[in-house]
Amino acid sequence: MSKRFKNWQYPEIREGKDTKWGWRVSHVDGLKLGKDTDIGYGCYIQAEKGVEIGDRVQVGAHTAIYSVSTIQGRREGKVIIEQDAEIGAHCLILPGVTIGKGAFVRVFTTVKHDVPAGKTVGPFRVW
Numbered sequence: 001m002s003k004r005f006k007n008w009q010y011p012e013i014r015e016g017k018d019t020k021w022g023w024r025v026s027h028v029d030g031l032k033l034g035k036d037t038d039i040g041y042g043c044y045i046q047a048e049k050g051v052e053i054g055d056r057v058q059v060g061a062h063t064a065i066y067s068v069s070t071i072q073g074r075r076e077g078k079v080i081i082e083q084d085a086e087i088g089a090h091c092l093i094l095p096g097v098t099i100g101k102g103a104f105v106r107v108f109t110t111v112k113h114d115v116p117a118g119k120t121v122g123p124f125r126v127w
Contacts, residue, residue: 008035008036010033010035011033013025013028013031013033014028015027015028019039021039021040021041022041022042023039023040023041023042023043023044023045024043024044024045025044025045025046025047026044026045026046026047026048027046027047027048027067028047029047030047030048030049030050030051030067031045031047031051031053032050032051032052032053033053034052034053034054034055034056034057034083035055035056036055036056037053037055037056037057037058037059038057038058038059039053039059040059040060040061040062040063040089041061041062042061042062043059043061043062043063043064043065044063044064044065045064045065046064046065046066046067046068046069047065047067048067048068048076049067049068049076049077049078049095050067050078050079051065051067051078051079051080051081052078052079052080052081053081054080054081054082054083054084054085054101055083055084056083056084057081057082057083057084057085057086057087058085058086058087059081059087060087060088060089060090060091060107061089061090062089062090063087063088063089063090063091063092063093064091064092064093065079065081065093066079066092066093066094066095067079067095068095069094069095071092071094075094075095075096076095076096077095077096077097078095078096079093079095079096079097079098080097080098080099081093081098081099082098082099082100082101082102082103082117083101083102084101084102085099085100085101085102085103085104085105085115086103086104086105087099087104087105088104088105088106088107088108088109088122088123089107089108090107090108091105091107091108091109091110091111091122092109092110092111093105093111094110094111094112097111097112097113097114097115098114098115099111099114099115100114100115100116100117100118100119101117101118102117102118103115103116103117103118103119103120103121104119104120104121105120105121105122106120106121106122106123107122107123108122108123109121109122109123
């Protein structure tokens with residue numbers, strides 16, 4: 001991945017507007033984004049209570065990350081995605097979750113519990 005991100009620069013992120021790569025953030029002040037991240041087209045990050053995405057994280061297209069959600073009752077809490085984690089396309093990351101260093105979340109997975117470092121979870125089930 002190092003060659004791909006040789007000239008990586010922090011993206012311009014404006015409240016409620018798509019980045020030039022087609023993903024969007026609400027509550028921009030709550031987002032902490034590491035270096036060499038790759039966030040896919042159509043992703044949505046709701047960072048009202050905080051979202052931290054570590055270095056070299058990959059997030060597949062059309063994934064949603066929520067720090068506040070009304071799914072399964074009101075939930076709130078910072079979401080932390082540690083360095084080198086990979087999240088497949090079309091995933092849902094619910095509030096208060098930590099995805100550990102080097103973890104892999106397969107496509108179409110809903111994550112409502114912490115994922116330990118190095119663990120692979122999913123697909124098609126709620127973790």
